[in-house]
Amino acid sequence: MNEIEFVKKDDQFKVYIDKDDGRDYNENEPVLVTKPINKRKVLIKIDLFVLSFVCLQYWINYVDRVGFTNAYVSGMKEDLNMEGNDITIVGVCFTVGYVIGMLPNNLILLVVSPRIWLSFCTFAWGVLTLSMYKVTSYKQCCAIRFFQAIFESCTFSGTHLILGMWYKEKELPIRTAIFTSSGLVGSIFSGFIQTGIHDSLNGAHGLEGWRWLFIIDFCITIPIALYGLVFFPGIPDHNSISGRFSMTKYIFNQEELDYARRRLPKRDESTSLDWSVIPRVLGRWHWWLFSFVWILGGENISFSSNSLFALWLLDQNYSLSQKNNYPSGIYAVGILSTMAAAAYLSYIKRAKHWHVALVIATLLCVVAIMIRANPLNAAIMFTAQYLAGVAYAGQAVFFTWANIICHNDLQERAIVLASMNMFSGAVNAWWSILFYSATTVPHFRKGCYALIATSVASGIVSIVIRKLQIKELNERQELPFVNPNDAIAEEYEGEDITDSLDDHSLDNTC
Known part of the structure; x- marks a missing residue:
């Protein structure tokens, strides 16, 4: 087939197409040729500015989070006279804050620009990380x-929600x-x-090495928050290219954002964030x-995430x-x-997905x-401790799975993804103790x-x-609802029809 050009004139969409494909199209109207969208280039942009x-x-979330355990075994325990289950109690306080913030953060992302909210949360937990050096x-430590954790809870389930708005089903596992x-x-x-900080900065300006860890973590966190504020496009909607400090309008044009949204399977956009979401979610x-x-x-992962290996090494008097x-x-x-599972x-x-789940459970x-x-x-x-690391593969497997199954209802997807992490954290708060x-x-x-109990049950x-x-x-x-923002003039403008005609019929989009 010859190259096909999409055009628009006087608010009426016209196309030229090779007659050999057996379709009937109007070739006699005056037209204005538009530049086709480079689909590969759009996907690269999404990877560079969304995924990055x-x-x-x-x-940096995990650098800050694991940094506390590293500080504990690097002198904090002795300097703060921590004993017994003190570190476990601090972990429970973190988990409680994480659970409380999970669902509200995901719902906020539906009404506030993710570019603004995620950048703000990153800045907030960075400042709180800095305050740890004065404890x-x-x-x-419990209070901070x-x-x-309330601000950090925006990251995991919120990102899965956002990735589901940019990537197709086959693209999701690798990106996740x-x-x-x-x-x-x-x-x-x-x-x-x-280790490097303790060797080079321990005692500098009268501060112990573990205190310097929190200062340096803060210095790394703030530039990432600023990067998100300037370059992160949020979600592919009509408001993404606007906003103060945002560079999105120089990265994506409106046609590319429209295409980024259209390339995903249709979802029911007649649903909204109101009281109807409760029976929708609970009824499925x-x-x-x-x-x-x-x-x-989550409890499978908790065998590793509760730093049991670090505590075992401490008990066995390792350096x-x-x-x-x-x-x-x-x-x-x-x-x-x-990565292997993806x-x-x-x-x-x-x-x-269930194949990988069974492998994880067995190991x-x-x-x-x-x-x-x-x-x-x-x-x-x-x-055994190293082999237990396979549990982390469950994050990509189960959250990708939920993203795919719940794609049709955006509000349900936000709640399901947040609830998965929220309830896992709620149980982990007492499970760890x-x-x-x-x-x-x-x-x-x-x-x-x-x-053993959680592994077998997760497989079942x-x-x-x-x-x-x-x-x-x-x-x-198939959903009868068609988003009015995706009318035919927008559906095909600037896009290569050779792919579009395979995915959409003109009868279905008019």
Whole structure:
């Protein structure tokens, strides 16, 4: 087929097309040729300015978050006279703030520009991170970490919501994996930066090395907040190119933003954020089962995220650099397994999310059995702790899965994604004390049994979700609703029709 040109004149859309395709089109009207949209270039822009910011934000989120544990094993414990379960209690305060802020943050993103809100939250937790260098008691740590968590809670589920507005189903796993891996990279970075700071700045200007960690984390966080304010486009709507300080209008033109929105499957845009969202969400299985499966998945991760390995190394009298650096291997395994799972879902034709869920569940059962068998054997503990890092792959798998299944209803998707993380955090607030407290070191007896239970249960629930997904796909009808913003003149203007005519029929869009 010859190249096809889309045109617009006097508010009426006209096309020229090769007659050989068997379609009838009007070729006799005067026309004005417009420049076709470069689809590959648009996707590259989305990666450069959407994915880059959310990854930087999540990276520094974890640098700040894991930095507290690194500070604890690098002198904070002794300087603040922390003992027993004090660090666990600080972690619970953080979790409570995280849970409280989760759902409100996701709903705010539906009414406030994500560019503004995410940048503000990043700035706010950066300032709170700075304040940590002045603490003199663990109670002050509890208060600061609580408010820090409220702002940090915008990041994870909020980003999954935003990624679902930019990327297609086959594009999501890799992008989601890159995003979640950026947090794990932050965890690795935090350990090495603490070691470097302690070696070079400990005692400088009368400050201990662990206090310098919070100062430097702040200095890294603020530029990322400013980057988001200037370059992050938020979501692909008609307001994205406006806004003070925003460079979006120089990065995307309006036609590219329209195309970025149109290239995704249609969703029911007649829904709105009002009281009707409650029966919509509660009346479907999505909210119930995805919340439950990520409660289980989150507790699978909690075996690693509660810094049990760092506490074990502390109990076994490893050196400062070893205590900071050895746990990085867990996050490295998390990155590799996350990317492997994403590649499997993106490039293997028959790949399904529940396949990966079952693999994760099986490996974590092995981890629990190994540690329970001989927790004082260094070779066994190192192997098991590193293998436990595969649990982090569940972040990309389950949140991508929820994004795809709930795509049709934006408000439901925002609530489901937030609820998954929110309920997981709510359970983890007491789960950590009950099963993974600092006093369980070095045997982790209760934690091993808990890990077996959550792993097996997560595998079973994943199979149930898949069966319900198949049933829903068989029953789903094509949406009759057409967004008036996507009228035919906008639907095709500036776009290469060779792809568009395969995806849309003129009868369906008029």
